Amino acid sequence: MFKTSVLRLVARIPRGRVATYGQVAVLVGRPRSARAVGQVMRDADGVPWHRVVNSLGGISRRPRVSGMVTQRIRLEQEGVQFRRGRVVLPRFRWRGGGPRRLVGFACDEPSLSCRNST
């Protein structure tokens, strides 16, 4: 089940790391369901929902409450750094969730050997 898969995956996001809606969608095998992931997060309970942000590293607006603040606070308390209102994805994006054959999230970790080009 989609919802269950999403919740199970989000539950695995380590403290101090974040994932994007699109990333979660890909990891559960539904690459085009990023939006639906948000729907699941809306009522998510008992999972680190605050570790899921949009593709820009920003905190997406919720329908009712203004939990944007709460989410950011929580992330910062875990050590996640923000830059101009956005999570510094290159450094805090979670890479995991299964087979690392996942292209696209490969080389954005500065501390690795990715800094050869520039």
Add this chain to the structure above:
DNA sequence: TGGTTGACGACAT
């Protein structure tokens, strides 16, 4: 069964 609704995302302006 069929139409509407978004915690999204890639692109075009």
Add this chain to the structure above:
DNA sequence: CATGTCGCCAACC
């Protein structure tokens, strides 16, 4: 870089 459009898709009605 900041909006606006359009495509997507699971959940809801």
